[in-house]
Amino acid sequence: MEASSAAEQRVNASDAVGGPVLSVADLRVTFPGRAGRTLAAVNGVSFDLRRGESIGIVGESGSGKSMTALSVMRLLPPTAQVDGAISLESEDLLAKSDRQMRRVRGDRVGMVFQDPMTGLNPVRRIGSTLREAIRRHRDCTRREADDRAEEVLRSVGIPSPRERLRAYPHQLSGGLRQRVMIALALVNDPDLLIADEPTTALDSTIQAQILDLLKEQVTRSALIMITHDLGVAAELCDRIAVMYAGRVVEQGATAEVLRSPRHPYTVGLLNAAPDFSRRGRLTPIPGAPPQIGRVPTGCPFRPRCDRADATCEQWPGLEERDERLVACWYPHG
């Protein structure tokens, strides 16, 4: 654990400019299970993020990627136990009171969720939702808030933004609604933007537009991109962390990870993805990811891995090699 976070910091130090906006160290999220057992949803995730940087957290559903994002926002259900360290601009987020966290959410950290169809309040106008988010964190008049709301809607590429302030969500298309969601997350110029599968619910033509929009945003803040889609991560992120059953199994620069994946799970993901498979055809990974509470000891991927043997009953630890973190006894390359 100490070894991995130390290695992690050296990886990040290579492209360091100023202190990190966000630093996550050995994050662990557990839920109480039956008979006093605890179920680990996130198990030892570490990364640093500087302004202008973006990290893609990639994994299947249940891999802990969304839990990682929600723990930064402190929006996990109350039964969740969060250990490790999360600091924003060197401030310990886990030590903050609820009231202090409310001042962080929507102001210094913005979050975009997956489904724009259900994510906006159906009985409130767009302007009212935006105005509320602005005036919660800024001391300004209604008029000034409207001006800011118009400005941010324009910046996310919504045509005739002033009129849209009076629109209800159902009057907008899915793509426009997701732009509104992004505008809502950006309205107070956050230091960190977290996007949880922001394009999954959208048409593919709209997806590209939303990705372009997020790419623009990266230059102004730091971005955590939660996705199951390696293509999205490749498009947008400097670095990738591949998660499996709550653990990071491989983490490094995007181009490197995609060119020479080390962990068998990453290799499997790439061979199953249309954009990356080098075998000429798609090869699914056999089996299914484990449910929380049924994660095997040692390497969680071992039941689905063609390289696994008895050694894999021990967790290999996230080891650094050539600026890449890999948790595998028998890595590729």
Add this chain to the structure above:
Amino acid sequence: MLPTLGAWSRWGRPVVRRVLEFVGLLAGISTVLFFLLHLTGDPAVVLAGEFATPETVERISARYGFDDPLLVQYLRFVASIFVLDFGESVASGAPALGLVLDRLGPTMLLAVLGVALNMAVSVPLGAWLGSRPDAVPQRLGNTAVFVSQGIPGYVVGLLLIQLFSVQLGILPSVGMSTWWHWVLPSVTLASFLAPKLVRVLSANVTEAMREDYVRTAQAAGAGRLTMLWRHALPNAVLGAAALAGTQLAFMLSGSLITEVIFAWPGLGRLLIDSVVRLDFPVVQAAVFVIAVLVFAANAVTDVLFQVIDPRLRRQQA
């Protein structure tokens, strides 16, 4: 400006549909009312009463035309309804429709007061109960609401009279002459309506608090109270508005028990008195007026929905 095809499908079609429904309702109601009288046997015997002589029965039969063929009587009855002539009260001789319309004001007053009080109590209570359904105070509250749903309205009414009129002597219990008289009947009516509305609202609030848009608000920095009052509750109330509308429509037909307990001169009491007296013209007029009222209340609720729910509101061109 000529109405366009779009305007027709927006406003014309629904209105025409409503009118056709209304005509159908009148036809159905008049048929039911007609047979209501004839199902009980010879209506002349019924109207003449238990101890009438054969001569009396015959006189009544001739006066109301019960000697004519059934079809002729039916058509005559339907025709009389379309000109709003329900005949005279057997008991008092006054026009039946007039008697009924006199009672409309008090009934509407009580209905509006009771439903308004019901909503004023149910919305905050439902919000509180639904906001944390698993917490201990809310669980106790839910149990209390559940139990109160099982208490009949007349028990509440009698208890209120016992406490505030008999024991404390601070509130009147009979009639409607001052607005002090309105208090106990409204509270009784609201106590009868509220448990159901509270339960629906509380369930809606619990559900709405789990919606994505509430999480979006939380991610934008909203606290629990903002999430509850500004985001979850408006949606929850909208979902319960249909029930509140139905309750209002139902109460317009007169709350039988409340009106009887508090000697409230409303439609419900008139209906009960007339049924007991076998005063069929008044019963027919009352049932007719109630049917029209319920229909109107439902139509108004529908239109109101279009105004308050932005998703149903028709988009302006």
